[in-house]
Amino acid sequence: MAEPQTAEPLSPAAPPPESGVDWWAEIRGLALMLLTVVVFHSMVAKPFYIPSISMMPNLLVGDRLIVSKYPYGWSWVSASFHVLPREQERILPKTPEYGDIVIAVPPDRDEDYIKRVVALPGDRIAVIHGQIILNGKLVPQQAEPPVLIPADPQLSCDGTPCYDMFERYRTRLTDGREVYELPAFRETLPNGASYLVIDHLDQMLDNYPETVIPPGHVFLMGDNRDHSADSRAPVEERGLGGPVPLANVGGRAEFVTFSLDGSEALNPLTWWPALRDGRAWTRLRPEIRHTAPTER
Secondary structure (H helix, E strand, O other): OOOOOOOOOOOOOOOOOOOOOOHHHHHHHHHHHHHHHHHHHHHOEEEEEOOOOOOOOOOOOOEEEEEEOOOOOEOHHHOOOOOOOOOOOOEOOOOOOOOOEEEEOOOOOOOOEEEEEEEOOOOEEEEEOOEEEEOOEEOOEEEEEEEEEEOOOOOEEOOEEOOHHHHHHEEEOOOOOEEEEEEEEEEEOOOOEEEEEEOOOOOHHHOEEEEEOOOOEEEEEOOEOOOOOOOOOOHHHOOOOOOEEHHHEEEEEEEEEEEEOOOOOOOHHHHHHHEOOOOOOOEOOOEEOOOOOOOO
16 A cells, blocks of 8 residues: 655745835825925915905905916915015016906015005006096996895904995895895906996095006005005005005916805805805906996
């Protein structure tokens, strides 16, 4: 009889490869992603939130925008967090056009303001009884039907209700919505840029002495003319203190992505009911009208 074969002893199995996390690779990937976001925000575009009523009726508190960073070149203000020294040099500088809505930083604070360009380098500008005098000519304003602004009591500006000053304009529509019917005018600048403004008070900012805009500067105003700390307002009153250096202009507003009425909470389920109808994808470049409106 054949002798039984003896099985060879099994060699010990190779130990499984270590399954630990490569923390260095993870941190490096996260750092690269954050750097990409910061560069994109600083060089291409960034989101922006409207916190005040200074640009009504065209921008509402709660609007979320996209601001392009490249139209006028890049400067210290282009950095997402304004950490660079304030210098006047710009890379690939360009001048805005009349009517552009831009982001600007005041001379004494690292805050982003949003205003409209109403005068360019070399222009002479004055404001008399609420109307712009540009290079000796009255910028025409045409009376328009009242604009309807949603009465959103949840919204606030600097800790106080935004719309308290509009209470006498409150009305209820046939569908039950409460709105403010505010007096509006269509203003048209020399290049045909046309947009609505609100002007309902006689106040100090309605008059501004004639000023020549220096080279490399622009004059900015809010569309809500009675409630805007802009180039007409001194720095001590949180204004821009006159013409703004283009190095302090950080981009151009392009369009609204979405808008919330202030009733939302941290719970994402509350965001959908808070969305304002008709605001998403609203283009923010001014309408161009080559026929000037009748002056008011």
